[in-house]
Amino acid sequence: MISVEGLKKRFGSVQALNDVSFNAADGRITGLLGHNGAGKSTTLRILSTVIRTDEGRALVDGNDCATQSLEVRRSLGVLPHASGLYPHFTGRENIEYYARLHGMKREQVTQTTEYLIGRLALGDVADRRAKGYSQGERLKVSLARALIHRPRTVILDEPTNGLDVNAVRMLRELIRELRTSGCCVLFSSHVMQEVAALCDDIVIIAHGRVVVSGTPEQILAHTGTTDLEEAFVRAADGSVA
Amino acid sequence: MSAIRTVFVKEVLENLRDRRVIFSALVFGVLLAPVIFALTTTLASKRLVRDQDQPLQLPVVGVMNAPNLVQFLRENGVEIVAARYNEASAMEAVRSGQRDFVLIIPDTYGEKLAAGGSAPLDFIVDTANSRTASGAGRAQRLLSAYGQQLATLRLLVRGISPEVLQPVDVRTLDIATPAGRSLLILGMMTYFCFMSMLMGGFYLAIDTTAGERERGSLEPLLSLPVPRDSLIMGKILATAAYMSVSLLLTLIAFSIVLLFVPLESLGMSANFGPRIVLSIFAVMVTFVPVGAGLMTVVASFTRSSREAQTWLSFVMMIPMAPILVAVINNTRPSAALMAIPSLSQHLLATGLMRGDAIAPMHVAISFATTLLLGGVLVWIAMRLYRRDAILG
Numbered sequence: 001m002i003s004v005e006g007l008k009k010r011f012g013s014v015q016a017l018n019d020v021s022f023n024a025a026d027g028r029i030t031g032l033l034g035h036n037g038a039g040k041s042t043t044l045r046i047l048s049t050v051i052r053t054d055e056g057r058a059l060v061d062g063n064d065c066a067t068q069s070l071e072v073r074r075s076l077g078v079l080p081h082a083s084g085l086y087p088h089f090t091g092r093e094n095i096e097y098y099a100r101l102h103g104m105k106r107e108q109v110t111q112t113t114e115y116l117i118g119r120l121a122l123g124d125v126a127d128r129r130a131k132g133y134s135q136g137e138r139l140k141v142s143l144a145r146a147l148i149h150r151p152r153t154v155i156l157d158e159p160t161n162g163l164d165v166n167a168v169r170m171l172r173e174l175i176r177e178l179r180t181s182g183c184c185v186l187f188s189s190h191v192m193q194e195v196a197a198l199c200d201d202i203v204i205i206a207h208g209r210v211v212v213s214g215t216p217e218q219i220l221a222h223t224g225t226t227d228l229e230e231a232f233v234r235a236a237d238g239s240v241a
Numbered sequence: 242m243s244a245i246r247t248v249f250v251k252e253v254l255e256n257l258r259d260r261r262v263i264f265s266a267l268v269f270g271v272l273l274a275p276v277i278f279a280l281t282t283t284l285a286s287k288r289l290v291r292d293q294d295q296p297l298q299l300p301v302v303g304v305m306n307a308p309n310l311v312q313f314l315r316e317n318g319v320e321i322v323a324a325r326y327n328e329a330s331a332m333e334a335v336r337s338g339q340r341d342f343v344l345i346i347p348d349t350y351g352e353k354l355a356a357g358g359s360a361p362l363d364f365i366v367d368t369a370n371s372r373t374a375s376g377a378g379r380a381q382r383l384l385s386a387y388g389q390q391l392a393t394l395r396l397l398v399r400g401i402s403p404e405v406l407q408p409v410d411v412r413t414l415d416i417a418t419p420a421g422r423s424l425l426i427l428g429m430m431t432y433f434c435f436m437s438m439l440m441g442g443f444y445l446a447i448d449t450t451a452g453e454r455e456r457g458s459l460e461p462l463l464s465l466p467v468p469r470d471s472l473i474m475g476k477i478l479a480t481a482a483y484m485s486v487s488l489l490l491t492l493i494a495f496s497i498v499l500l501f502v503p504l505e506s507l508g509m510s511a512n513f514g515p516r517i518v519l520s521i522f523a524v525m526v527t528f529v530p531v532g533a534g535l536m537t538v539v540a541s542f543t544r545s546s547r548e549a550q551t552w553l554s555f556v557m558m559i560p561m562a563p564i565l566v567a568v569i570n571n572t573r574p575s576a577a578l579m580a581i582p583s584l585s586q587h588l589l590a591t592g593l594m595r596g597d598a599i600a601p602m603h604v605a606i607s608f609a610t611t612l613l614l615g616g617v618l619v620w621i622a623m624r625l626y627r628r629d630a631i632l633g
Contacts, residue, residue, distance in 0.1 A: 048463075049463075049464065050463045050629075052629060070468070073467075074466040076464065079461075080457065080460040080464070081457070082457025082458075084457035084458030084460065086255055088259055089251075089254075089255055089258075098465065100243075102465065102466065145461065
């Protein structure tokens with residue numbers, strides 16, 4: 001459960017966020033949609049407590065991202081924009097490192113890592129160094145890392161960028177599975193089809209503001225079109241108030 | 242606490258697989274520094290030995306003008322080379338390096354000597370040329386010894402004791418221990434030790450900060466339920482571990498190399514047994530937190546690994562500067578100097594090598610100030626990690 005109220009963030013002379021508010025419920029997939037530079041990554045970074053908001057509040061399962069950052073991070077699984085694997089470590093070692101940093105005991109580390117390697121079909125590559133991984137393999141390992149502690153809330157920043165069709169399918173299937181298990185899934189994208197294929201709720205963000213949010217049907221009704229793509233373009237361009 | 246250990250173990254293991262890190266941590270300190278050291282000292286001692294063994298060759302103009310003087314020089318092992326120059330061409334020959342020095346005996350020499358006056362001799366030498374200094378010194382000493390002999394004879398002829406000419410009798414008692422004379426060379430050694438200590442942590446300091454940010458692995462790391470202080474602490478400890486190992490291996494390599502370097506022929510000896518090596522390590526390892534903290538702070542400010550490398554290469558020179566000044570000025574230890582990190586380690590380490598008595602107060606001041614500075618730098622690194630901007 002994510003709840004965001006009136007976030008504002010300025011980087012130097014750039015007002016990256018200018019009043020962002022939305023909710024993302026448990027057991028639902030919420031898509032954060034916007035052009036490049038609209039403020040998606042900044043919002044997700046504030047939620048993952050990597051940066052602090054200037055104004056407003058962000059809550060994850062009732063914990064404040066600014067004041068209870070450790071609790072927030074404990075319940076959060078984050079897949080950032082860049083996969084960020086350690087090139088000299090194998091996939092398995094990369095996953096195990098994160099398991100240990102989550103404070104798991106030794107047996108638990110091996111067990112959970114083994115489970116995720118099987119679940120994500122990483123068996124063939126898990127013991128090779130990450131340096132030589134393909135895009136898809138890198139995504140799988142960083143997904144395993146993000147899910148190692150069975151988080152209640154999962155944040156994914158443009159996860160499908162640069163992936164082939166098979167990897168995208170695998171990812172969608174996994175995201176749906178997370179929803180079934182009751183997780184709150186929030187993911188960002190700048191591709192409408194991507195969001196339409198997956199999301200229960202959509203939040204469209206432009207110039208650091210939420211322009212419209214709701215179920216796909218509500219958004220279509222709000223923008224007065226029958227085409228989601230068209231709805232996104234109209235909403236993001238500000239032709240709909 | 243366990244998070245710090247996890248980060249520490251990870252950084253140590255992962256960097257162990259990075260050839261660049263191993264190269265800078267081990268190859269420079271353990272192989273290169275002792276080899277450079279051995280080469281320079283061996284060359285220096287070879288030259289010294291050569292200069293002493295070779296008969297002194299002295300080009301002389303006007304050999305016929307002073308047969309007694311020439312005879313005296315020959316008896317003292319000087320090989321007289323008859324030469325033909327006038328004053329100007331002799332100077333030119335020395336300046337061009339064709340001759341090391343030239344002795345000119347003017348035609349008036351015999352006349353003046355016979356008249357009981359001062360007989361002129363021109364000795365042409367380039368004192369700026371250190372290569373010829375020892376030979377020139379020997380020639381000059383022989384010439385004045387000959388003059389002394391003549392003076393004594395003249396006085397005896399007049400029935401006066403030669404002691405009249407020696408109102409003071411200066412005795413020079415050389416107290417330099419063989420180890421003391423090797424100070425310059427041993428000072429070079431602590432310089433190498435510092436270099437390899439810093440090189441040992443160089444790539445780790447970059448990789449764990451600027452490198453991690455560049456690879457995009459910092460953001461997911463910061464979104465784990467681990468306090469940032471623990472992350473940076475683990476990273477600094479890993480850097481410190483590499484620096485310490487590098488330092489220890491370099492000291493061991495030096496102690497082995499010194500067995501084969503002909504320090505004795507330079508009139509030197511160095512105390513470099515296992516106990517001294519360990520003491521020097523104990524003294525110098527206190528500088529590790531300063532180096533690790535400094536490099537991490539600087540690398541945290543930079544935007545990329547490449548920029549970090551450029552900056553760090555400059556920053557590494559800062560701790561080196563006081564050592565170079567101390568080596569050149571032959572600085573002696575004092576309580577005030579012990580408050581300067583890097584310089585205090587240098588002074589204590591050279592003291593240990595010379596076999597000097599080390600004042601416990603000096604050690605205490607050195608440890609306290611160095612560890613304090615290290616603590617401050619580590620604290621600054623932690624503050625930097627708490628900022629948003631650490632993500633760049």
